[in-house]
Amino acid sequence: MPVKKAISLAVTLVALVGMAFMLVSGGRAQEDSSLEAQSNGKKEKGFDRQITANMERMIEEGRDIFRNDTFGDEAFWGDLLQLHKAIEGAQFGGVGPGVSPATALAVGLKVDSEALPNSLVKDLKKGRVNLDDPATTLALIKLDAVVGVKGAFNQDGSLSSVGITCAVCHSTVDDSFAPGIGKRLDGWANRDLNVGAIIGLAPNLKPVSDLLEVDEATVRAVL
Structure with a gap:
């Protein structure tokens, strides 16, 4: 195979592989983003909900002490x-x-x-x-x-x-x-x-x- 033709084929293959990688990566990024959005939209359950409630309570108590005590x-x-x-x-x-x-x-x-x-x-x-x-x-x-x-x-x-x-x-x-x-x-x-x-x-x-x-x-x- 002539050298020029081989180089041209190699460049084409690299370009195709790069495009495929970008498409896959983009799809995964969108999927991850979608999963993250779904996760953020879910209501917390169990111990996570207790942690958040405790955090909010402590913030309110701290604000009250800071302002009023x-x-x-x-x-x-x-x-x-x-x-x-x-x-x-x-x-x-x-x-x-x-x-x-x-x-x-x-x-x-x-x-x-x-x-x-x-x-x-x-x-x-x-x-x-x-x-x-x-x-x-x-x-x-x-x-x-x-x-x-x-x-x-x-x-x-x-x-x-x-x-x-x-x-x-x-x-x-x-x-x-x-x-x-x-x-x-x-x-x-x-x-x-x-x-x-x-x-x-x-x-x-x-x-x-x-x-x-x-x-x-x-x-x-x-x-």
Whole structure:
């Protein structure tokens, strides 16, 4: 057989084998993809279903702890620093002018818009909510809308204490409603949080000054 003819035949055979391989591989890929799709569409059974249910339960429990558990730190923020008294102000049984939503936002606290009732959202959009009134702050805390801040209330509506959760530092919002107000972004650092300014709002900084062995005036000056 002439050399040229042999080479031509060899090239043709290689091409045919390559095409056959591609067709088979493509068919197998489609089959594998189809099987995977069928598998994903099947309901989990037995132990697999228990694993998934346990995973989902643990995620929900973790989210709840992250958002809502103060780990008893009301003993510090409430009992010692008495921050709740500064938040509500003298008008509601506390001390000073109180902390308005405008002040709360200014020190970096965030408001979860999804925790707000529709009526309040409408009023906010129409400018009917006084963001300079501490009463509005108390209402937002009652709605659990201030991210990472948990309030304990007396029967008369005044604050009896306040606690802080992990979310105050490790959650923020997307500002979709207004600056500092929007949908929660858990796990995103709150880069706007001014911890010193928040502590500085507390009426009793003696526990901090005692710990640092300086006077309260120095603590407030530093904060």
